[in-house]
Amino acid sequence: MPDHITQSVERQLPTDEARDLLSLVRDIAQREIVPQAAEQEDAGRFPRELFALLSESGLLGLPYDSAFGGGDQPYEVYLQVLEELAAARLTVGLGVSVHSLSCHALAGYGTKEQQNDHLPAMLGGGLLGAYCLSEPAAGSDAASLRTKAVRDGDDWVISGTKAWITHGGVADFYTVLARTGPDGARGITAFLVPGDAEGLSAAAPEKKMGMKGSPTAQINFDGVRIPDSRRIGDEGQGFAIALSALDSGRLGIAACAIGVAQAALDEAVRYATERRQFGRPIADFQGLRFMLADMATQIEAGRALYLSAARLRDAGRPFAKQAAMAKLLCTDAAMKVTTDAVQVLGGYGYTADFPVERLMREAKVLQIVEGTNQIQRMVIARHLAGPDSR
Incomplete structure (x- = not known):
């Protein structure tokens, strides 16, 4: 179907x-x-x-x-x-x-x-971008990244490997965070690297449980030389730039999660009103009606939260805490709603003939990308209680 x-x-x-x-x-x-x-x-x-x-x-x-x-x-x-x-x-x-x-x-x-x-x-202009922050050994701890950019006259030479890059290998440009100074967040700088730069290559795409049409790959920088005119911001400002981008990006993930959840709910409602058992639509049974009501409520709550955070951003007010909350709530809701949608469809929901099994597989990645939901809880707690005192 x-x-x-x-x-x-x-x-x-x-x-x-x-x-x-x-x-x-x-x-x-x-x-x-x-x-x-x-x-x-x-x-x-x-x-x-x-x-x-x-x-x-x-x-x-x-x-x-x-x-x-x-x-x-x-x-x-x-x-x-x-x-x-x-x-x-x-x-x-x-x-x-x-x-x-x-x-x-x-x-x-x-x-x-x-x-x-x-x-x-x-x-x-038809170009497509990718964002290179994560590395094989630097995921949630992004400040520990090891890809280096070394100054050589008016150029920078970038060497290292980035991991889990959406559009890896098909992007026309890469925003790359690389180390230009001492260890830690203050030694990171941002660069704009063309997709066809000499020395840049992509590994084979990862084999994933969902989003199989979206290439995710490691990107290798083997002495990629770019002019200083492609350095973005000041030297050492890259980590602050990355965090700023991620606050906005988390809202994007939240919105995508609600889209996936809404698609699953629409399919579950359609199926429940058309599928008949015991002489009537299965949507007449209270157990399913309550499931659908809970699914719809989670979606509306998530949508309201991401829109509230967006309005803060549009007004120029701080929104990092609300962005983390939206990413957390919306992606958890998407996982729950898509799982319940599979249950509503029963055996059919487990088959590829209906879209809900794909939506369920896709929902999972949204709890992981651009900061796992465990990281979102750390961000929220930091805003509430201050940084960890250890």
């Missing part, structure tokens, strides 16, 4: 422009993404042509300045676009979120000259 996503969510959008934007996104999702999602995911096919379409439609740079090709949209709107795309296919929704994350450093910390030189192509 093909994916069935109603996405009849009542949106609270601030402008007519935003409502038109969501209408465009839903149209693209239903025409171009949903019909091929299951088949392409099963085949492990990366839909690069969809990202080209999204770029042509102005959807790859929504939260950024229109002077550089962005969409001038508040995060409140941008995140709802991500939710719609993720509901159609997580490979696409998460891919847009990762691309936006990859543009954050240059948009927020680059010089005007750098922004003029690179942002238009990154935001609306």
Whole structure:
């Protein structure tokens, strides 16, 4: 059975422009993404042509300045676009979120000259980005990364390996965090590296339980030489830049999680109202009705939390704690809702003939990427009680 996503969510959008934007996104999702999602995911096919379409439609740079090709949209709107795309296919929704994350450093910390030189192509010129922070031995402890960038005249020479890179091997540019100074957070600097740089190569993509259409790979830097003009921000500022990007990126993951959960709920409701047992729809039975009610409540709570955090960001107020809360709540909700959706469909839910088994497999990764949910709890606790005193 093909994916069935109603996405009849009542949106609270601030402008007519935003409502038109969501209408465009839903149209693209239903025409171009949903019909091929299951088949392409099963085949492990990366839909690069969809990202080209999204770029042509102005959807790859929504939260950024229109002077550089962005969409001038508040995060409140941008995140709802991500939710719609993720509901159609997580490979696409998460891919847009990762691309936006990859543009954050240059948009927020680059010089005007750098922004003029690179942002238009990154935001609306068909390019696709990747974000290189994690390493084989530096995941949650990102400050311990070992990839090095050594100054050589007016150039930098980057050597090392990055791991778990979404769009690894297919990206046109990589935002790379590398060590330029002493151990610890203060010795890290950000760089913008072209995807075709000499000495840059990708390992074979990881074999994953979900999101098989989205390539995740190690990226090797074997003496990659780039000019100092591609250094973003000051030397030693990279870790602060990375944390700033991750606060926004966590909201993107939260929105994607709610999209996946909404798709699972839509499928569960459709099935429960059509499937008949004992002479009536199974949706008439209280046990299932209560499950559906709980699923819907978790989704609404998660959506309200990520939108609340987005409005703080849009107002220029601190939102790091709320971003961690949203990422935690929304991704845990997605895991629970998709698991329950499989249960609602019973044996059919466990088969690839229905989309809920894929949604359940995809939901799991959202509890891990851009800071595991255990890390989110540490972030929240730090805001409440201060840093660990050890």
